[in-house]
Amino acid sequence: MLCRVVQMRRCAATLSQSINQAAAAAARHKHTLPELTYDYGALEPSINAEIMQLHHSKHHATYVNNLNVTEEKYQEALAKGDVTAQVALQPALRFNGGGHVNHTIFWTNLSPNGGGEPQGELMEAIKRDFGSFQTMKEKMSAATVAVQGSGWGWLGYDKESGRLRVAACSNQDPLQGTTGLIPLLGIDVWEHAYYLQYKNVRPDYVKAIWNVINWENVTERLQSAKK
């Protein structure tokens, strides 16, 4: 009789462990590479097909894979309450997580039907906070070109003041996590984003990218941000 109780206890323990693992696995969201809504060559001549293909299927894909690996390790460290391990994983989480967040936004910010000028709510906000669309373009372009090393230029929304702001971040630091600003429009100036086509002439790339900006998407992001 005691034998069977012990057996049942062991069985229950194993079952419990399996349930916990399943729960943990279920709780962990697995990130995936989002698809583009346009072909790799669709943004030519502003951004060429070779760049788009490498950028999406290699660079962004690597951030996604490494983010999943990092989150899995983080989950284990969290489960053990291991603070040292958690802190050690922070740079990888910031880098790969930021890389995934940033590029996911970026692909939606671009469109083969993009360019021109925004309208309605977004245009009003731009005129109010920068004086004119041209001034906003100049400020954002300048901040983006001036990034030292790898990073991004951003048009962000400051919820506190209700204003649009231009900002820049290093490496893959995500705008919202780093500054609190809600990202509306990003321009990637890691060299992989333009070098094959523009070589060292970053200003030419930043000038050309305005031709493929998806203002509808930027407007949607502003509307979401205001809620």
Place this chain on the structure above:
Amino acid sequence: MLCRVGQMRRCAATLSQSINQAAAAAARHKHTLPDLTYDYGALEPSINAEIMQLHHSKHHATYVNNLNVTEEKYQEALAKGDVTAQVALQPALRFNGGGHVNHTIFWTNLSPNGGDEPQGELMEAIKRDFGSFQTMKEKMSAATVAVQGSGWGWLGYDKESGRLRVAACSNQDPLQGTTGLIPLLGIDVWEHAYYLQYKNVRPDYVKAIWNVINWENVTERLQSAKK
């Protein structure tokens, strides 16, 4: 008589100012782009000619030009004792100054007759501090590939301990100014250093560059560092 004294005083003041300006201008060292001691195509197939030409004549040249401009502005701020202006110029000095220092070392670290293994004093130091040449290569390669964003991998000399160390720096942060280690061998992993040839596959570039390392130069740097 008083008139002439006044005149003489003004003349002396102007003369003094001119002398100071001349002295300041003379004291300011103007940086120049160093020539390579080999053709742009000489390091093929490890690093191709297109990369070498852009890297040297565009990227490094820009650091040199911007460094000179920054140092001139800094001189003015210094002359006025303007601390705010000096601090504001620090990032540009670090970035362009570091860029110039780093690339100047880099060109000498490479050679079409390079590769294989070091000998003598340098090899002894490597064996002593890493166990073997292979281990040093592995450690330095790993640290270099792992740089997040733009930066450099380094083999440096720690004067305090008399030991060789592997290190990595971000952006154009110069090794010695940032860490105190004396730079012996650097590997540039800004994307402009390899992307045209290796695309996103940084590890392949870092693997190939060992074929063109100028061990004589690295040895000379070690001997200098020990003095």
